[in-house]
Amino acid sequence: MLTVLADHLAKARAVLAPEVFDYYASGAGAETTRDEASAAWSRFRLRPWPLRDVASVDTSVELFGQHFATPVAVAPSAFHQLAADGAESASGSGAAAAGSLFVLSTRASVPVTDFGTHMQGLSAPWWFQVYVMQQRDVTLRIVEAAAAAGARALVLTGDTPYVGRKRKVAGVRIAVPDDEFLVNVRPYLPEDIRSDNAAARAAAAQDPSITLETIDWLSRATGLPVLVKGVLRGDAAQDCVDAGASGIVVSNHAGRQLDRAVPSAMALAEVAAAVGDQVPVLVDGGITSGLDVLVALALGARAVMVGRPVLWGLAAEGAAGVTSALDALTEDLRHNLALAGVTRADAVPPDLVVRA
Template sequence: MADIETEAAKRLPDDIKGFVASGAGRELTLQANRSALDHARLIPRVLVDVGDVTTACTLLGAPAALPVAVAPMAYHRALHPDGELATAAAARRTGAPFTVSTLSSQTVEDIAATGGTLWFQLYWLKDRGLVAELLRRAEAAGCRALMLTVDVPRMGRRIADMRSGFAVPPWVRPVHLHGRDVEPGPVPSQSHRRAGASAVAEHTRAVFDPSLSWKDVAWLREQTELPLVLKGILHPDDAATAVDLGVDALVVSNHGGRQLEGAIAAIDALPDIADVVAGRAELLLDGGVSCGTDILKALALGASGVMVGRPVLWGLATAGAAGVARVLHLLKEELETEMAIAGCPNVAAARRLVVQSQRRDTGH
């Protein structure tokens, strides 16, 4: 995977590379995600028949070839002209769900035409009419779940973007928002570059509603029969409240280290949340996952699966759909190998492994 990232870095302009790779502030949480995953230690089982290992599973009620979903990420066309259409097509071929972002650079309807399992990620917008419209569009397009991101009342201070005055290329647009009165601020194109500021941060501050609260989650739960997922949960009390409101799944996530500087690593938050939820909702881990061993550790600590972000974008930058497929196939091959060595013929067995960490000793 590191080779793919290196290859992508050679192809991308510095500002776009920084937009994908960077975290908030001094990037303490970005580093913590990787460090915590590295310090978790699996205790393998032996003398288990692993002649036939399968990574197949079910995520949010839909079959998947591996316990991996593509995370919601903005502006894929900034990395490759084929954008989200390429990423979604590769995910379909690999058997992984693809999450369409509110800030996608191609429409949910066009992405749905590629086939495969789609989830729709929703940011809470000041224009409540547009929130309702996006929900209906996601349902009509055949999305299998609705994922509300809850950890962005405003965008974190991403220093790399501020230093570069980051703005997306002029051919990239937030197509789900474009052309509506919801945009009191400028669309974050290169014509709006300003030294020391991120046009993307300014745009999201203009359109995102920081008043999002539990009453809005309850309202959203009433508006759809789709599985409802909250992304950005790190505190066990928030997890318990979400389950009590009828939320179907949680994404344990610190937004890839891009929001609160100094937040807990996602993998460190997972065990306590798993204990509180106690099987009443599915759990997905998001944050730093970049190899098959990371996936295995997440399963052992209570996750149903993981979401993968940056590696997918690096693959997209290298070769479009073929590059994304390369990343997802690599994750599947790595996971299958590590499962066999750890004595896990299937995903259910992986969830029974014990993990030891310098932070805690825990088994699930």
């Protein structure tokens, strides 16, 4: 782990309420998947090229016609208000300052329309993560609002038919006030249950019956590219592409869903090989250095996402902490690209990396 990220983690542990820190840090079950995530990236070794001109190294990437200064993006994560005042708006500002992509969670602490206005003021592109809820009409209205507010893509989470149980929080999540939990749900509920908190929460629960048809439904509803997040198999990735997915995010939900699921680092090459050049592949899970990012790019990822390092940075230093975390990962990537003899983050050859 980079020093900056370790410092943020220590500060976050000190300033956050213990139950909030545990909620962010926890994994499902015995936390096997969570604990294996970071170490899995170090199972690969690099084969650098000597005597290459690396006086200039370009870390920028393009995704769906959008330019980013770095392939390190912010993964969707819930309830940033628990970490710091300013919530996702502060995190979005931090990401924009780093030239990074920000993905807003359905379970955000701020209204999607307000967040869109905030990011528009920064001229910063962002995407919206989708949980399909028990009431499909509610989901439809939320994604339509996100598209109208300026979201450039949708990220459909596919590994959460039910929220994974986490022993450290004695359930699936800590208690979140109704107004915060329902901030992006209540405005779109039927009037007869809008003021009934229990009924509103029930309507906001994930729909466990969704299938591949959801991809096309979201695409047609918004006209936006739809990426599927939570894919760990090559055949499943191809199924998603065949169903209309515009991208794949290799992810085990930070170890917060199915415990003992394989690390993303171990699944990435299979997924990238399965879909080839059909759609971009992104990956998250346990990335804590530029070396991890470099390995991911060599294994076939177009970009990576980080979740907890952003939350720790937000808790430690607000928007500036988010920026410094993302900048540190990008600068470490730039340094290691040069040492590997590679000049562009968007053109890392697969033969740079081998399994240890």
